[in-house]
Amino acid sequence: MIFLVFITNVNGQTSSKEVLFTVDNDPVYVSEFLRVYNKNLDLVQDESQKEVESYLTLFTNYKLKLKEAKALNLQENPNYIRELDTYKKQLAKSFISDNKVTDALVKEAYERVSNDVKASHILIKIPESASPTDTLAAYNSIIKLRDRALKEGFEKVRKEVHNGQTIYGEDLGYFTGFRMVYSFENAAFKTKVGEISQPFRTQFGYHIVFVQDKRKSRGERTVAHIMVIDKPGDSLAEKPEDRIQDIYKKLKQGEDFEALAKQFSDDANSAPNGGKLAPFSGGQINAPEFEDTAFGLNEIGDVSEPFKTQYGWHIVKLYGKKPIASFEEMQPELEQKVKRDERSKIIDEALHTKLKEKYNISTKQPALDYFVSILNDDFFKRSWTLPPSFEAKQPLVKIGDKQFVFKDFGDYLVTAQSNTSVKTDFKTLVAKNYNDFLNTNLIAYQEDNLENENEDYANVVAEYRDGLLLFDLMETTIWNTAKTDSLEIQDYYNSHKNKYITPKRIDAVVASSKEQKTLKKVANLLKEGMELQQIKALINSNDKIDVIFTVDAMDANHQTLPKDFEFKKGISKIYKHNNAFVLVQVKEILPETLKTFEEAKGLVISDYQAYKEEKWLKELAQKYTVVVNPEALKSVKAQIKKQ
Secondary structure (H helix, E strand, O other): OEEEOOOOOHHHOOOHHHHEEOOOEEEHHHHHHHHHHHHHHHHHHOHHHOOOOHHHHHHHHHHHHHHHHHHHHHHHHHHHHHHHHHHHHHHHHHHHHOHHHHHHHHHHHHHHHHHEEEEEEEEEOOOOOOOOHHHHHHHHHHHHHHHHHHHHOOOHHHHHHOOEEEEEEEEEEOOOOOOOOHHHHHHHHHHHHHHHOOOEEEOOOOEEEEEEEEEEEEEEEEEEEEEOOOOOOOOOOHHHHHHHHHHHHHHOOOOOOHHHHHHHHHOOHHHOOOOEEEOEEOOOOOOOOHHHHHOOOOOOOOEEOOOEEOEEEEEEEEEEEEEOOHHHHHHHHHHHHHOOOOOHHHHHHHHHHHHHHHHHOOOOOOOOHHHHHHHHHHHHHHOOOOOOOOOOEEEEEEEEEEEEEEEHHHHHHHHHHOOOOOOOOOOHHHHHHHHHHHHHHHHHHHHHHHHOHHHHOOOOOOOHHHHHHHHHHHHHHHHOOHHOOOOHHHHHHOOOHHHOOOOOOOEEEEEEOHHHHHHHHHHHHHOOOOHHHHHHHHHHOOOOOOOOEEEEEEOOOOOOOOOOOOOOOEEEEEEEEOOOOEEEEEEEEEEEEOOHHHHHHHHHHHHHHHHHHHHHHHHHHOOOOOEOHHHHHHHHHHHHHHO
């Protein structure tokens, strides 16, 4: 039960830590109650529960259930721990990422997808794992090719050096954001029209890019086409340009585009769909003539004249056009893309830098020389172990209040050797692995301490943690009653049969119309015994529906019946109802009947669960003492009244 007593604020407690009530001496603070009350106010459908006292009762019951869940050690359940841990890790990502960097990348991405760049490139192909000697040779080669291109012209050099194996010289046409790897996209968008970029590296090797043109994005088009291809091996086939012209003439005569595409288009993929293609944007179609024609059509339904591409002859019909959406519309999609592609590395690097500054991590780590000294070639054979003399307990780095020692990084190196395939010098290897080790532990430490450092995160986690506990508690205590309490449910039904009554009803036909005179005709036809289908056919027409019939077993609250309709056999008078007129033919009056247990089972189980929960809550109120601070409650009411 709830006691109202005065509770003093000990230790100079601030208002944010003012206790509203206790459950067996566990405090519940004013700040939590107000936060939850204000957050859930719009979700409370029962107006009476919006009163502070009523909501306090709900909130107290909620805390009583949590107390019981913890008393039953439900928080120790492995499934509960696993699900909560997964949720916390997912949630933490949105709280610890560097939002400024992410926002900047999203805005940059929108600018990129709003524009197209036309470019060609030369690539000296080398693997990411290439040796320093091969890497330097490739770099020197691309420098020489850039010098040649500046003197002789990019396109001339590109065509001459392309061999399709070690050197690629390709005309890429138009492309937009996210169509290339990020480093390539950067070089293309940052290089001015008519200029050649400085050499840059991707996972494919070293590139230089020549930017030919830039333009605003054309948006998206949806078209259908009819394609006719040349068939050189078929001596009986007519010339493709003659055939496409004949098809075009049929279109001009008014014949259906889709039907002609199904009959005559040589594009086996689109012909069955009337020639329809998937929506595409600028640079996606590997045929500039096709793209230019499609984007040149202005009105939905416009059809192009026949034109030729490297694939054959085409006629295109426009079905849809869509400009680039606004930044606000695209922002969620772009944010997901940014976090999935190469840009995510920039976000991660910014986060690592921020955390290093936050926890005062030095950029210098003298201990790395020790780890270089104990490595040998066994590392690349994946058989290296820590030496017997390994200085395991030496301090390495401290993150917050957590001290890492040599053994922590030593164990990390032992594990890392299984993922090391490229032989490199030990100094580089140790530096890279230490950086990965440090970054991983910085994020792990931040996640572990985020509840103490971020109030918003702590509140969300607390709500989810409590919600999981309550779900498990309610499932085992109340919701599984249909399986475990079958006899009790049957007894509950037997004791409350008067709740499960099918009310008095009528077997009726309700005619509805906007016109009163129409229902007068219907009444006469019903009196004559005419079937409903005949009446509908007589009064309604293909162009106009004057009457709609509803046939059902209806109780007094049925939506089609007028208020206070008298249950009486026969044809009623005409009523004004719901801005229309209705006429009711009562065929039979069905008396009130008791529902069988099977008929009412779903409702009985629901009522029984509510009854059991109410009884259980009374038991919890006896088991755990709830004490309310009246001064704090008075303060809560005053604060809510001001809102």
